[in-house]
Amino acid sequence: MVFRAPSWAPQLSDAEIPDDQPLSDFLFDDELRPRKCADSPKPFIDSLDGSGSSIEETRKRIEWLAAGIASHLGIADTTGDVWDRVVSVFTVNNIHTPVLAWAVHRLNGVVAPVNVAFRASELTYQLKDCKARCIFTDASHLDIALEAATAAGISSSDIFLISIPADTGRPTANIRSFSNLEDLVNIGRTVPPLPHTRWEKGRARTQAAYLCYSSGTSGPPKGVMISHRNIIANIMQMNLYELPLRNGNQPEVILGILPQSHIYSIILTTHCSVFRGDTVVVVAKFELMNLVKAIRRFNMTMLYVVPPILIALINQGALTEDPADLDLPSVSRIYCGAAPLSQELTSQIRARYPHVLLGQGYGMTESATVMASHPRQVYDGSSGCVVPGLEIRLVDASGNDVEGYSKPGEIWALGPNITLGYFKNRDATATTYGDGWLKSGDVGEFRPHPETGDAHLFIVDRVKELIKVSGFQVAPAELEGHLLGHALVVDCAVIPVADERSGEVPKAVVVLSKDAGSDHRMAEREILDWVTKHKSKHKHLKGGVEFVSEIPKSPSGKILRRLLREREKARQAQICAKL
Incomplete structure (x- = not known):
């Protein structure tokens, strides 16, 4: 039995998803965007100092930074093997990381984001595996980056710093001996711009934009090859699915605290937001009261979070003398992902913030978002309904499709957002991706909504060992x-x-x-x-x-x-x- 998006949801066919342009071109294409670039606010602003660039300034910085990186690496054009142009990004959240990613795409390269919590040995493994040409980091993580780069055979001259208002790190290395992102932007202003190469039809389907590391269903981390079209497709899927949530054509102000190296953030707070013309307030570090102050200061309307943040809100609320200190009057939606919400926590959040629509979602690095709650019918405990353009099967231990509702099976997904496979790992790819279907390793069951009867997915177990x-x-x-x-x-x-x-x-x-x-x-x-x-x-x-x-x-x-x-x-x- 195959489950698809509800009949009332907008549909999305394969032919509607562009495959002849890179991701950065798609994002700023006024013929495709819900809101034209000229009518959109700044896409990213820093939560501490309010700094940020307009969309027009952002597009210029992409061009300059791409030219600057290309000049440093000795790249003359936008052709050649993308796997010779892998750039590692190892930094806390900041307003420059998205621009850096699109600049790497502009020079026909691949972005390899790294979990900022990694130790040097973990970073070394990833740098060696993807053969990164250079590393972008911040002052707080420079020592780790330098140690890992040395172990991976990367020159210190290929380490670049990103300046961040929140950065209080004091590395033992001499910061002044390292170039920074702005140096590359300034170089890009003075050298000839990179030539624009028109992509042939189908190229975005097969060319990787990101290499995000995941353990898949088992084993050590593997690089997931995420194509330009995979992300374009997921942007379109989520945009269509969430149309009823939008307050007319008013831009949202979105919390950007999710780690920018995680697929949850890459899709929802890096790309979907820019495409829709929203503003993301980027937060580098989680501290509850500072976070609440930032939400109020910028009148944020939408929060993408994980369960620990909601737990902190409830726990702190029980301790504070004045409960109003944690009021969030501007927030209309909270979307929680990465891990399931307990029924108890769901009830507590609803009681504390009755004006907020609380939803959940489900996805993984290999698929991005595949399920999401919808304002038409939030079913507590579920991960929502299938997003447009995707097909879901539940497969039992014998390899047979599960028929009907309330019967568990491993979640298999098929659609344009399902990624290309694992980098240099055919065996793992063959195990996880079969005939186009992604075998998630998670066990779920579909249950009918008590009022509408629409199928909602509940995660009930895990086949994979992760x-x-x-x-x-x-x-x-x-x-x-x-x-x-x-x-x-x-x-x-x-x-x-x-x-x-x-x-x-x-x-x-x-x-x-x-x-x-x-x-x-x-x-x-x-x-x-x-x-x-x-x-x-x-x-x-x-x-x-x-x-x-x-x-x-x-x-x-x-x-x-x-x-x-x-x-x-x-x-x-x-x-x-x-x-």
Whole structure:
């Protein structure tokens, strides 16, 4: 059984999605935009100092920056292999990152965003894998970028700084010895502009615009090749789907706190917003009261968030002396993604902000957004309905399509937003992408809306082994490989543990070596520190460490994580029963 967008939603055919222009041209094409460029406000402004450029200024900066980067890298035209023009971006949120991305596209390159929480070893892996030509970072992350660049064989002259009002970092490296983004813009003003090459029909379908790293359904991070048309398609899908949400043709003022390296932000607060003529207020760092002040100062109307932000609002509201301190009078919509909202949190947000439409969505790096709540019918607990132009199947463990409602199956998706596959990894691509269908690794079931009968998707389980921490993927295999590098660890497995704030957190189940002795507290401390030292924060073992005599495995040697997860759930249930 194939599920599609509801009959009342605008439809989108494959022929309506352009495939003969790069993403940056599509964004500023007045024949396609809902609101002309000349009638649109600044696309991005900084939450601290209010700085930002008009759309016309933004387009000029794209051209200058593209020419400046090309001049530095010795690129003379916009032809050639895009994989020789990969640019890594390792920085906190700022108003320059979108312009940088479009400048890279302008010189026929690929943007490889990096999670700003990464440690040097994690960044090194990505730089080597994508063979990045240069790195853009900020002062706070310069030391990590420099260490990783050295390990990856990238010259320090190919590291560029982005100036950010919120940046208080004090790197040990001499900042003055590094060029910055503005230096490249100024170079671009003085050199000949890059030639414009008209794209042939179909090129946007196959040419990558972004290389975003994901663990897919299992294993270490892999580069997801996201084409120009994949993003163009998702922009059109979301724009059509959300038309009834728009207040006439009035621009929205949108919160831009989602990490700009994450697909959630890349689609919704980097591209959809610009295409529709909205303004995104970019926030570099989450601090609740400063965030609330920024929402009020700029009269934000739309918040794209993750569950921890909503949890913070509710928890802080219970502590503050004056509940009005957390009022959000200008906000009409809150859209939550990256992890499911609990029913309890949903009810709390609705009670605290009754004037706000609260919705959810579902997607992944390999697909961008595939499901979203709709104002016509929000079904609490669901991820919404299928977006236009997409098809969804639910497939059971035997490989058969699930028929009807309220029956679980793995979510398979087919449509123009489904990405090209994994970079230099045919086996993983063949496993996850089959005959055009993306196998998500998530288990869902469609349930009819109690009033309209329309199909809404509920995420009920996960086939894939990934742990989802505040929207970020953690591959158990990656942490297990790292743990086995510690002298005290003979064998191990990593499983998820439920966490109110993050959704899930990793827990290590470890077989200790004979050298560990009987002091398990000391061993636990060493193992926790081992991960903390080398891995980014969302990969830390916040679920703790458990010592066992043996890791359960299949006859072929595969870790039976399911048994460990079930045992952990039973243990947690016993703890709750005693409370």
